[in-house]
């Protein structure tokens with residue numbers, strides 16, 4: 001039995017079905033990311049786990065205990081809100097100490113645990129400051145410390161990085177992940193940023209319109225997305241409408257436009273979609289002929305758009321310092337067989 | 346070019362400044378000058394620069410009683426308005442969209458009716474044969490009808506009713522700036538709903554409560570119509586005393602002195618209160 005289990009969770013707001021039957025099992029110490037576009041029901045799922053909304057249907061079981069009758073302030077769940085929701089009239093130390101105070105922990109132990117937790121998030125020097133005197137990253141670390149100091153059974157993060165600028169976001173991703181590993185706390189993080197989810201989580205659950213479309217280890221979900229929606233949402237991809245025309249030796253034969261190629265995956269004969277990840281495409285002496293329409297320099301890599309017989313393809317090649325292929329140049333696009341994956345439309 | 350830019354704001358505020366000078370500063374200065382004149386029945390107003398009127402206002406126990414009553418009344422009205430208005434504002438804040446605007450309208454509605462009309466309404470309710478007395482007697486709370494009219498209690502009740510919408514509005518405005526997630530954060534940390542209210546919501550509503558108290562206090566201390574109708578002639582407040590000096594005794598200089606003392610005292614109280622609260626709740630005012 002997993003540490004946290006959701007069974008058929010449904011959440012309706014009047015006519016709106018925000019969460020439409022979510023089943024989920026999270027193991028103790030695991031870091032799971034709920035990933036999906038805005039409005040797909042991620043926050044609602046999180047708020048149901050925290051107890052702030054009462055599920056229309058379904059069960060939430062935490063540590064073997066059904067949560068239906070447990071009030072939010074009795075669930076022992078730490079939450080980092082999107083806005084951080086710090087108490088503006090309290091210092092950093094008072095913010096962090098609030099949860100301990102609510103648990104009637106003695107002053108001496110409180111002081112010690114506040115100090116430990118502030119050290120964990122590297123904020124020791126700022127204990128006496130007020131939230132408004134802190135930068136976004138520091139505020140976020142206070143929010144994290146405040147949630148961790150109560151030693152919750154479960155840590156919930158709702159888009160924790162969305163109000164930080166790009167550079168800080170990248171630093172905080174690694175930092176939060178390291179802290180989570182260190183204290184080994186079961187964590188669910190909601191995000192719409194696929195890079196964040198892939199980098200931080202042990203497992204990723206991709207949500208679409210109130211349901212979990214796919215769940216698995218980041219690498220597996222990325223490589224084998226299952227549906228066009230997931231493959232498009234996770235990273236970039238070239239999605240091409242295709243027809244499955246035959247199969248042999250575990251491979252499918254698909255027809256895209258006038259071109260026939262081999263692909264992997266499972267699908268019945270007939271209409272399907274083929275996903276081709278741009279970073280798995282390369283230019284070779286032989287392959288699908290095409291013309292470079294644009295070549296964009298992105299620092300670490302080149303981003304090409306190539307007109308081919310099966311449509312326009314995005315191709316990403318690492319910048320290896322040498323000459324790149326110029327716009328207008330004729331190329332042949334090639335890929336390993338397992339890069340072409342049949343997904344459901 | 347740069348010089349013009351600097352002058353532009355001043356130029357643009359000129360019309361407002363002119364209006365303010367003509368209609369506000371000038372009368373105030375004239376009242377101030379008037380308060381230093383002297384007056385006798387025989388000679389009328391005599392120009393001059395004497396402190397006699399101030400000595401009378403500040404030294405006479407008759408005026409002490411009036412000013413004491415005025416500020417006590419304003420204090421009670423402010424306190425009760427906080428106790429009623431702040432929770433009311435929170436309830437409205439927690440309401441869902443259609444109800445919120447409906448109840449805001451219900452609360453603000455009375456502001457659309459003239460103070461005189463509302464106060465006369467209270468006079469009807471509070472009178473010996475009025476509804477309040479009838480209900481209290483029927484319920485057995487009172488043995489016989491009580492005199493609410495022409496009493497300090499009656500004045501307080503009527504003024505609270507007239508002024509509480511200002512408190513609700515200003516507290517509600519400051520609650521609107523509250524991050525809704527802050528309450529959820531408090532709950533998730535193990536606080537009860539009541540603790541969240543007391544330790545997290547209330548401190549953040551302080552700017553609104555402060556602004557509301559300043560409005561209610563100044564309006565209550567300078568109120569004329571409501572105390573005059575409900576309090577009557579025996580329970581004079583400062584504004585009524587000034588009115589009497591101006592229109593009954595014809596002693597304009599003394600009336601002017603009362604007005605100046607009221608104004609100075611009010612400004613002083615407001616500033617001290619403001620300073621104290623802001624210092625105590627420094628963080629929520631930024």
Ligand SMILES: Nc1ncnc2c1ncn2[C@@H]1O[C@H](COP(=O)(O)OP(=O)(O)O)[C@@H](O)[C@H]1O
Pocket residue numbers: 013016017018036037038039040041042043044045
């Ligand atoms: N309190 C609410 N009342 C009505 N509709 C809501 C409420 N909260 C969320 N919704 C709706 O539920 C859907 C899912 O919202 P949410 O869980 O916040 O999505 P996400 O966090 O994935 O962006 C949205 O369509 C949203 O408009």
Ligand SMILES: [Mg+2]
Pocket residue numbers: 042043044159
């Ligand atoms: Mg959300």
